[in-house]
Amino acid sequence: MKRLRITVEGKTYEVEVEILEDKGKNAVVKRVVEESSQNLARSFEKSQKIVADALETSIKSPLAGTIIEVKVTEGQSITENQLAVVIEAMKMNTNLYSHKAGRVKKVLCEKGQKVEFGQSLVELE
Numbered sequence: 001m002k003r004l005r006i007t008v009e010g011k012t013y014e015v016e017v018e019i020l021e022d023k024g025k026n027a028v029v030k031r032v033v034e035e036s037s038q039n040l041a042r043s044f045e046k047s048q049k050i051v052a053d054a055l056e057t058s059i060k061s062p063l064a065g066t067i068i069e070v071k072v073t074e075g076q077s078i079t080e081n082q083l084a085v086v087i088e089a090m091k092m093n094t095n096l097y098s099h100k101a102g103r104v105k106k107v108l109c110e111k112g113q114k115v116e117f118g119q120s121l122v123e124l125e
Helices: 023-055
Strands: 002-008 011-017 058-060 065-070 083-089 092-097 102-107 120-124
Touching: 083 120
Parallel strands: none
Antiparallel strands: 002 011, 058 120, 065 083, 083 092, 102 120
């Protein structure tokens, strides 16, 4: 039981109230569970992207444009974050880097070639 003081139309009353259910605590627990679930889902999505990137075997074009320069050759060993291709689009150059270390299996583009978004430019092994 809780004792409460209530004022109604200027008159004050003291009352005792029995709390049958405390939704305040349940609401806090529910909010913590929801936030934890959202954080877990974000972490899972991030880890899925890391795994997908690691399994990806090609460097793909992030935009439509023209190949300005190819910096790798077939059979060449490359390191993670090594410059592989330069693309020009709308008078701006975009450098494409290897997302992992490995060996260049095949170069699928050449200088002056027009490429589309998502097109594979370099295959890695």
